[in-house]
Amino acid sequence: MDTHQFIPxxxxxxxxxxxxxxxxxxxxxLVKYWGKTEPQIPKNASISFTLSNCHTITTIDFTLxxxxxxxxxxxxxxxxxEGKKKQDFKPKIAxxxxxxxxxxxxxxxxxxxxxxxxxxxxxxxxxSSASGMSAIAMCLMSLEKxxxxxxxxxxxxxxxxxxxxxLGSGSASRSIEGPLVxxxxxxxxxxxxDVFGVxxxxxxxxxxxxxxxxxxxxxxxxxxxxxxVGHNLMHNHPYAKQRFEQAHDNLFKxxxxxxxxxxxEFIAIVESEALTLHAMMMTSMPYFILMKPNTMEIxxxxxxxxxxxxxxxxxxxxxxxxxxxxxxxxEAEDIFKxxxxxxxxxxxxxxxxxxRIGFGAKKVK
Ligand code: DP6
Numbered sequence: 001m002d003t004h005q006f007i008p009x010x011x012x013x014x015x016x017x018x019x020x021x022x023x024x025x026x027x028x029x030l031v032k033y034w035g036k037t038e039p040q041i042p043k044n045a046s047i048s049f050t051l052s053n054c055h056t057i058t059t060i061d062f063t064l065x066x067x068x069x070x071x072x073x074x075x076x077x078x079x080x081x082e083g084k085k086k087q088d089f090k091p092k093i094a095x096x097x098x099x100x101x102x103x104x105x106x107x108x109x110x111x112x113x114x115x116x117x118x119x120x121x122x123x124x125x126x127x128s129s130a131s132g133m134s135a136i137a138m139c140l141m142s143l144e145k146x147x148x149x150x151x152x153x154x155x156x157x158x159x160x161x162x163x164x165x166x167l168g169s170g171s172a173s174r175s176i177e178g179p180l181v182x183x184x185x186x187x188x189x190x191x192x193x194d195v196f197g198v199x200x201x202x203x204x205x206x207x208x209x210x211x212x213x214x215x216x217x218x219x220x221x222x223x224x225x226x227x228x229v230g231h232n233l234m235h236n237h238p239y240a241k242q243r244f245e246q247a248h249d250n251l252f253k254x255x256x257x258x259x260x261x262x263x264x265e266f267i268a269i270v271e272s273e274a275l276t277l278h279a280m281m282m283t284s285m286p287y288f289i290l291m292k293p294n295t296m297e298i299x300x301x302x303x304x305x306x307x308x309x310x311x312x313x314x315x316x317x318x319x320x321x322x323x324x325x326x327x328x329x330x331e332a333e334d335i336f337k338x339x340x341x342x343x344x345x346x347x348x349x350x351x352x353x354x355x356r357i358g359f360g361a362k363k364v365k
Contacts, residue, residue, distance in 0.1 A: 003195060006103045006160050011147040013109045016064045020142035021364040024134040026054040026126065027174045027181065028213055028316060028324050030270050031250045032277045035234030035243070039099070040166050041194045043234065044247035045184025047254060048174045049326075051213060052358030054120045056128060058135035059364075062110040062143055070109055075101065077112035096133065096168040103164065104140055106147055120353060126215065127227070127318060133168030134175035137161040138361045161361070162196040170231075173197040177360040180204065180258070188252050205261030210329040210356055214339055217351040218294045219321035225281070225288045227319045233284035243280055247273070263328065267306075267314040270326065274317040281319075292321040294346040299323070301342055311335060 027048040035043035065076075075097045079086050093114070101107055116135065120126050141161045145152050158176050166173035166183070173196055174181040180200035186192045190201055234240050250269050257265045281288050295317070302315050302325070313327045313335050325343075327335045344350050 003103075003163070006163055008103075008105065008144060008148065010149055011106060011144070012149055013064065013106060013147060015146060018062045018110075018143060018146060019059060020062075020139045021057065021059040022135045022138035022142070022361055023055050023057045023364050024131050024138060024175050024361040025051045025178070025358045026056075026120075026128070026131045027051055027171065028318065028326075029171065029174070030273060030316065031247050031254065032273050033170050033183065034231060034277055034280055035237075035240060036170060036231050040170050042170060042184040043240070044244040045182060045186035045189065045192060045251050046171075046174070046247070047180060047182045047200065047251055048171070049211060049213065050175065050178030050181060050358045050360055051355045053355040054118075054126060054131065054215070054353060055358075056116060056118050056131035056135045057364060058114060058116040058132070058139055060115075060136070060139040060143075061113040063113075065109060065111055069111070073108050075107050077114055080113070080115045082117045083115075093136070093168075096136070099167045100140075100164050103160070104144065106143060107140075110143070121220070126217075126322065126353075127171070127320075129169035129227075130165075130172045130175045133172035134161065134165040134361060136168065137165040137172070138176070138363075140164060142363070158361075159196050159198075162198075166196060169227075175361070179357045179359055180208075182251070186248065186251050188255050200258070202255060202259065204258045207261040207263060207328050207330070208258060208357075212325075212327050212329065212332055212335075213355045213357070214325040214327075214336075215353040215355060216298060216323040216325065216339075216343060216347050217353070218298070218323060218347060219292050220348050220351070223290065223320055225290065225319075230281060230284070230288075230319055233286075234280065237280065237284050239280065239283060243276065246276065263312040267312060270316050271314050274315060277319070278317060290320050291317070295321045295323055298343055298346050301346075305338055305342070309334070309338075313338070 029048040033046035141157045162173045162176045173183045177199045181197045183197035311331045316324045
């Protein structure tokens with residue numbers, strides 16, 4: 001893969017102060033990314049719905065360093081999360097900046113102050129790495145655009161932002177554009193790549209427009225096992241090979257599902273992906289379980305509801321206990337009633353978030 005295209009050839013570092021703000025969304029995978037090799041190369045291609053309401057807003061203020069400061073070759077930044085200095089998030093971002101320095105040499109020319117906030121509560125068990133890393137990547141690309149002597153196209157900016165975000169967190173590569181993004185090389189998806197996400201380039205049936213995702217917050221606590229640790233446990237996993245093949249086949253199948261609008265087939269693939277992800281966790285060594293009793297209660301309620309009503313409500317899970325309820329716009333009213341009367345009871349403090357499919361990063365101001 002040609003990653004040289006992401007190394008800027010020449011830049012003009014003479015603007016002393018610049019500031020950019022971006023709002024970038026979270027995403028929910030339909031075919032899951034679980035297993036990777038260095039440097040953040042996925043073992044299988046994944047596809048996700050970009051979300052809308054769950055997002056991060058990040059501002060980066062860039063101030064050109066003095067010559068002596070710049071000679072230190074150090075990456076210098078301050079980090080504020082929801083208005084407060086956040087030392088514990090710093091190491092992850094510092095590691096991210098080191099990883100991308102080769103592609104963003106301007107990181108050592110500027111002192112940076114980062115202000116970030118999420119639309120969803122920090123302790124909601126919703127991963128903020130996808131929206132958080134993609135927001136930083138977009139701010140860096142705005143800086144690069146201002147420093148570049150040649151005009152950068154929006155296509156290049158999105159591609160490189162996704163490439164950078166991926167090096168911060170794999171799923172963040174799918175949070176730059178929307179409404180459906182594929183990350184990982186796959187023969188059925190033209191232009192797909194292991195090093196950046198691309199918008200799904202084929203016809204999508206009307207029924208998937210405005211698709212809903214209601215996120216039931218079953219457990220808002222910190223995860224006992226991080227995604228990074230989970231991904232690593234896919235090395236030497238007894239079912240890894242079959243799992244990667246299955247994900248590959250599921251993406252093939254989803255391509256025609258999206259074209260034809262076959263919701264029953266969609267449900268079968270998406271729920272199987274969610275349960276297989278958790279089956280991989282339960283069968284790794286050491287094994288672990290991230291679902292909670294209420295996750296199971298909700299799943300059973302959904303299956304009964306579907307049997308009784310024939311409506312197309314289904315679930316997916318990420319690496320945690322929360323349940324994402326996916327359903328089409330035209331059935332939203334009945335399903336929303338069901339969520340409120342039957343499912344809210346299983347959420348911690350009755351909390352859930354109503355979201356729907358979104359269109360990616362937006363510049364603020
Ligand atoms: C279960 O992107 O959080 O949500 O690359 O180590 O940061 P890192 O992992 P991360 O993994 C996400 C895993 C998942 C499935 C998915 O989003 O595809």
